[in-house]
Amino acid sequence: MIKKISTLALTLMLCASCVSKKLYTELEDKNANLKMENRSLSDELEQLSKSNNRLNNDLEQLQSAYEKAVAERDKLQTDYKAAESNLANLKASYKALEENSSAAIAANSQKNRELLAQLEAKEQALAAENARLETLKKELENRSQRVAELENVIAAKDANMRKLKNAISKALTNFEGKGLTVEQRNGKVYVSMENKLLFESGSWYVGAQGKQAVKQLGSVLADNPEIAILIEGHTDNVPYKGNAQLSGNWDLSTKRATAIVNILRENPSINPENLTAAGRGEYAPIATNETAEGRAKNRRIEVILTPKLDEISKLLNEI
Known part of the structure; x- marks a missing residue:
C-alpha cells in the first residue's frame, strides 16, 4: 500500500513539473512580445514629441514669412504712392509744356506712358503680393489652429494623468x-x-x-x-x-x-x-x-x- 502511494506521489510531481515548464515557456514568449510592444509605444511617443517640436518650428517659419511679406507689401504701397505723386507732377508739367513745345509734349507723353506702365506693373505686383500674403495668412491660421488643438489635447492628457496620480495617491x-x-x-x-x-x-x-x-x-x-x-x-x-x-x-x-x-x-x-x-x-x-x-x-x-x-x-x- 505504501509503495502504491509513493508511486502515485512521484507521478503527480512529474506532471506538475511538466505543467510549470509549459507555463514558463508561454510566459517567456508573451514577455518577449510585450517588451517589443512596449518599445514600439515608447518610440511612438518619442516620435509624436518630435513631430510636435517640428510643427512649432514650422509655425515660427510661417510667422517669419508672414512678417516678411507684410514688409514687402508695405514697401510696394510706398512705391505705389511715390509713383502716383510723380505722375501727378508729370501731368502738371505736361499741361505747362503743352503750350510751349510740341516736342516737349511728345517727350512728356512718352514719359507718362512709361510711368503709367510702371504704375500698372506695380499695381499688379502689389495685388499678387496681397494674394500671396492672404494665402500665407490662411495657412498660418490653419497650422496655428492644428498646433493649438494638439497642445490642448496634450495638456488635457497631462491634466488627466495628474488627476489619475492624485487618485492613486489617495487610494x-x-x-x-x-x-x-x-x-x-x-x-x-x-x-x-x-x-x-x-x-x-x-x-x-x-x-x-x-x-x-x-x-x-x-x-x-x-x-x-x-x-x-x-x-x-x-x-x-x-x-x-x-x-x-x-x-x-x-x-x-x-x-x-x-x-x-x-x-x-x-x-x-x-x-x-x-x-x-x-x-x-x-x-x-x-x-x-x-x-x-x-x-x-x-x-x-x-x-x-x-x-x-x-x-x-x-x-x-x-x-
Missing part, C-alpha cells in the same frame, strides 16, 4: 512609508512598490498586504479605461539561487510582474488588452547595488501608466 495612502511611491513624469504616472511590500525573498507569491495594495490600485485603474498599464518587475544584481525552474533574476522579475497582472485581472472592469507584463531583471536599477539599502530599492515592481495616443496621432495626420 494608496495607507501604504505610504511602506516602500510605495507615486510620481508623474514625462507625461506618465509611475507607481513603484518595493518587494518588501509584495513578495518574500526569492518568491513571486504576493502577500496579503501587497495584494490589498494592488487591488486598491486596480480600483482606480478600472475607472480609467483609456490608460495603458505596463507592469515591470525589477531585481537587484544578487544571483538568484531559489527555485530550480527559474534561470535567474530575469525570470524571477517576469514572474513577479505576471503575478501583479493576474491580481489586476481579477477586477472585471479592467480591460486585459490594456495590461502588459515585463521583466527587467537587474538591468534598470534606481540605486546602487553596493549597499543593502540600495539593493532593497532596486527590488521592486513598477506600474507605468501611459495615456493612449490615438487622438494625438489623428491630429498629426491631419496637419
